[in-house]
Amino acid sequence: MTTATVAPALRYRFYRARVLAARRIGASLIRVTFGGEELADFAGGGRDQSVSLFLPHPGQPEPVLPLDAGEDWYAHWRAADPAVRAVMRSYTISGQRPERSEVDIDFVHHGETGPASRWAGRARPGDRVVLLGPAVADNRSVCFRPPPGTEHVLLAADETALPAAAGILAWLPAGTTVRAWLEVPSAADIRELPTRASAELRWLVRGSTPPGGGPLVEAVRAARLPAGIPYAWIAGESATVRAVRRHLVAERGLDRRRVTFAGYWRRGVSEEELRDASAGAG
Ligand SMILES: Cc1cc2nc3c(=O)[nH]c(=O)nc-3n(C[C@H](O)[C@H](O)[C@H](O)COP(=O)(O)OP(=O)(O)OC[C@H]3O[C@@H](n4cnc5c(N)ncnc54)[C@H](O)[C@@H]3O)c2cc1C
Structure with a gap:
């Protein structure tokens, strides 16, 4: 690793960008391509690289953000009127x-x-956004990090984590054994996920079952896992993620240090409310 001496604060920066194109990929997902000269410096690490995305409110020409406030930007953003300040949400970079x-x-x-x-449903070429993203490829917003000694990889994801699972599969080298469970709302969300790894993908179509229900948990419970030392990565709806993790650690005996898990969203709760709740808890 060549980035160990880079100060954490310098690992991220704001990128102003515009929508170039938006198109449906499958029944549930819309792929938005962003462009802008600042993105020439975007240094994502692939895999599940995430960013904070800032969006304007309806009627605003661009997101309202204290771009000149340096490291104090968050305090300034928090202090601003929520009806005016940019909407902040977490998303994965699915291509760079x-x-x-x-x-x-x-x-x-x-x-x-x-x-x-x-916003995504209405995105049109020229629409303006801001990304807070990596300035170096080795940054803490890449969470998929198999520890040394990993003999196979387990992936469990719902549709919000499908871009991340696709990024992980694209990144994994040949010879890696992967078992993946991918829960999506519709059979029309199933698509080719290119990988050099030896990957067995199991698509789980949720249909009219509400998100956060059981298909992912049930499928992992029912699975025969490969022999050897695993590394598991689980992301999606929070309750589902917790249930899969609990199963792998408590019932299958996986070493918790070999399980990376992330609640990407929670049923009935907005990202703002989740952020406020964790700020209150901290
Ligand atoms: C690290 C990280 C990476 C992520 N990457 C992606 C990504 O690449 N693509 C992606 O689509 N999402 C991704 N997410 C999840 C995304 O940030 C949330 O779904 C977010 O809540 C969407 O914001 P919103 O403004 O649409 O809804 P919010 O205003 O946050 O929530 C409004 C309501 O919608 C519900 N809701 C939120 N998301 C969903 C959903 N997917 N399905 C059904 N109901 C929902 C909430 O429970 C709430 O009731 C990621 C999250 C994290 C933490």
Whole structure:
């Protein structure tokens, strides 16, 4: 690793960007391609690289953000009127082409219930956003990090974590054994996920069962896991993620240090409310 001496604060920066294109990929996801000269410096680490995305409110020409406040930006943003300050949401970089100053984000379109979903459903070329993203490829927003000695990889994801699972599969080298469970709302979300790894993908179509229900947990419970030392990565709806992790650690005896898990969203709770709750708890 050559980045150990880079101060954490320098690992991220703001990137101003514009929508170049938006298109459906499958029944539930919309791929938005962003461009802008600042993105030539975007240095994502691949895998499940995530960013904070800042969106304007309806009627605003661009997201309202204290871009000149340096490291104090968050305090300034928090102090601003929520009806005016940019909407902040977490998303995965599903593609990056620095040579063309482009990145892609795949948004689950879950209707009009959240500002990011609503925004993605209406995204048009020229729409302006800001990303807070990596300035170096080795950054803490890449969470998929198999420890030394890993003999096989287990992935469990719902549709919000499908871009991350796809990024992980694309990154894994040949010879890695992977077992993946991918829960999606519709059979029309199933697509090819290119990988050099020896991957066995199991798609679970949720249909009319509400998200956060059981298909992912049930499938992992029912599975025969490969022999050898595993590394598990679990992401998606919080309750599901917790249940899968609990099963792997408590019932299958996986070493908890070999399990990376992330609640990407929680049923009935917005990202703002989740952030406020964890700030209150901290
Ligand atoms: C590290 C990280 C990476 C992520 N990457 C992606 C990604 O690449 N693509 C992606 O689509 N999402 C991703 N997410 C999840 C995304 O941030 C949340 O789904 C977010 O809540 C969407 O914001 P919103 O404004 O649409 O809804 P919010 O305003 O946050 O929530 C409004 C309501 O919608 C519900 N809701 C939120 N998301 C969903 C959903 N997917 N399906 C059904 N109901 C929902 C909430 O429970 C709430 O009731 C990621 C999250 C994290 C933490």
